Amino acid sequence: MNIINLFKNKLDRVLTKKPIIIVAMIVIPIMIGIAILFSSKPASKETIAFLSSNAQNLPQSSQFTVEVVDKKPTQGDLVLGKYVAIVEDKNDGNYKVTSFKSENDIKVIEDFFKSGKIPESYKGEDQIMAERGVGTNILGFILMILLMQGVALTIFFEEDRNIKTFRRILIAPVSEKEYLFSQGMFTFLCLFIPSYLAVTIITVCFKINIGFSFGMLALLIMLLCALATTFGLFMTAVLDSEISLVASGISMITCVVGGCFISFTDNNKVLDAICSIFPQKHYITMIHGIEKGSGILEFKGQFIYLLIWIVGLWLFGSFITNRKMKKGIY
Template sequence: LRTERGTGTNILGFIVMLVLMQGVALAALYPEDRMLKTFRRILVSPVHVGKYLFVQFIFTFLCLYIPTYLAIVITHVLFHAEIGFHLDILAGLLCVLTVLATAFAIFMASVMNRNISLMTSGISVITCVLSGCFISFAPHHPLLNVLCAILPQKAYMTFIHGVEMGHSMREYKAQVVYILMWSAVFCFLGGFITRRRTNKGIYE
């Protein structure tokens, strides 16, 4: 791959951080339900924790994906802005990112009760900088280099850069699977924490 970045990689690099932060903002209904005791009343019905979180996941995903994709498409069509990807390819790339952002939002909303957006903003900015979402970042410190390689945003940037350079999306199955694994872990931990707190009566 060429070392220089294309327009599409730069655009999606900035969008990574925005989507991560916006996902938590959209998932604010979940902690709000807990605070207003609505969550407890929902669990009295046949709806269990898993179903509730699944619905929250779908709602957050759709509210993230549709406006983000439409905003880029409208900018491209009406203002003829170069986005670096075909619209169908962009749809797939955004889908992978939105799944990660939604899972991260569910996890953070499950772990924290307040100041969620503040904490998430800090985490998103730091991890996106270390992952090279804004500029290419190659740390010389071995420990920092390992940490950066672990971050799912790093795999995503490798994925979109390769696709923009003309490679097939199939060639980056490893990166996609890695991102989806992070998403699955976030969802699992979010559900596990919520169930454990529910069983302890914390949300009573």
């Protein structure tokens, strides 16, 4: 009963919090919509800008389109994805390559202009994303979005703690676990409902084959929302200020190295071992296999690992909160 009353209290308070309503009902669906439309685009050749005063016999490849330019493009053109690289002809058989790609990719592009050939094993980012599958790419983007927004939606916990309401609430017949559970339930629902509706509505309206049944999609998004909820509670318990800023940075970095967008390790065993620590890596492995036709029971290890992270973050967050309560910090 206490949990229900606490949850109702948050629903009443949310009406006075326009930022929460905007995040849950507008920001999350829009960001998910952009992720879906972007991820569902068919793979296309990556374009390289070639700056040369004597551009003849341009190299040909199924991986790249070479576009001759008279003026060197700006860094903004690379950031916005207009070009994947800018190649400058030094007129002595050498080329200067400017790109945000890896050193290995830059070397491949440089050799491409020198020899006109690309290693058979080389795959561009667009090709890799196409092979991963639309559903995997979409949920990879959504994973980062929800991790970032999960922290934003724990605002009541942060607010109650900072103005000492949290301690007054616990004086009543309400336990700390009941309060955190109600906060977790509120955050989870604010993440899951708009996320699931956004994905289903957009995929149906635009006739996008996401690669999962709606039932499986619900389960996979529930896992994301549970992870985002416990991550938000953990970060709010650990940090006293700049919570969203720090959590957003951690979310972005771990999602990148966890392979949410593209393989980060490039088959490096050491990096792969480090990156496999993050739950994102296991989640992407699981959903990619499911999208390719495997059953979820074939990924029991990844599923259990995700549950360990979810429960672990919750327990550590609860422990830290309890400790700070005893020390009088809250």
